[in-house]
Amino acid sequence: GENVGLHLPTLSxxxxxxxxxxxxxxxxxxxxxxxxxxxSGKGPQFIIDIRSNMDKRQGQRVTVLxxxxxxxxxxxxxxxxxxxxxxxxxxxxVSDSWGKLQFGxxxxxxxxx
Amino acid sequence: DVKVTQSSRYxxxxxxxxxxxxxxxxxxxxxxxxxxxxxxxxxxxxxxSYDVKMKExxxxxxxxxxxxxxxxxxxxxxxxxxxxxxxxxxxxxxPGTGGGEKLFFGSGTQLSVL
Numbered sequence: 133g134e135n136v137g138l139h140l141p142t143l144s145x146x147x148x149x150x151x152x153x154x155x156x157x158x159x160x161x162x163x164x165x166x167x168x169x170x171x172s173g174k175g176p177q178f179i180i181d182i183r184s185n186m187d188k189r190q191g192q193r194v195t196v197l198x199x200x201x202x203x204x205x206x207x208x209x210x211x212x213x214x215x216x217x218x219x220x221x222x223x224x225x226v227s228d229s230w231g232k233l234q235f236g237x238x239x240x241x242x243x244x245x
Numbered sequence: 246d247v248k249v250t251q252s253s254r255y256x257x258x259x260x261x262x263x264x265x266x267x268x269x270x271x272x273x274x275x276x277x278x279x280x281x282x283x284x285x286x287x288x289x290x291x292x293x294s295y296d297v298k299m300k301e302x303x304x305x306x307x308x309x310x311x312x313x314x315x316x317x318x319x320x321x322x323x324x325x326x327x328x329x330x331x332x333x334x335x336x337x338x339x340p341g342t343g344g345g346e347k348l349f350f351g352s353g354t355q356l357s358v359l
Contacts, residue, residue: 175350
């Protein structure tokens, strides 16, 4: 399944399928981007990050893609599992902004068996 | 692993009370942050600190103050709590300049102001 921007805040995915969560960031001066996962009742947990001099970075079952031309960031989760059900946040850091991250509103991912 | 500990998981206070939310990190991080999280609004930055006794306003500082007397501890203060401050409060820390921007979050404090 694919979620475009922040207009579809809930993404329903079947277990085993790949998930794609999209994020449109706002500032062309942003030089660092990060994805967090937040499970119910917990604080956000780091998933993966990427700097603006890269366009792709891979982790374990996750890939982040950055398209600076259209200011778009996406998180791909391979073989989605029930434990991937959570809210996912993207965040950006503007260059020279003292490490301040600006967060998006989040996308709720629901994995169905 | 970095541990960011928030003193209370749930807190119920009355309007007008002074409220202290405490946060401690154990990795000698320079930067510490307070965010509030509300449904549909994501995380919004209240205050942050990049050094002991230093503080900077975030995007929504009104009604809040902070204190950082020691490097490992960052406190959020609601001088006179109001019902619109009912929210989830998240503390975070990061290594700082040269050490990375990745934030490490605590588990959050759910504050209800009645």
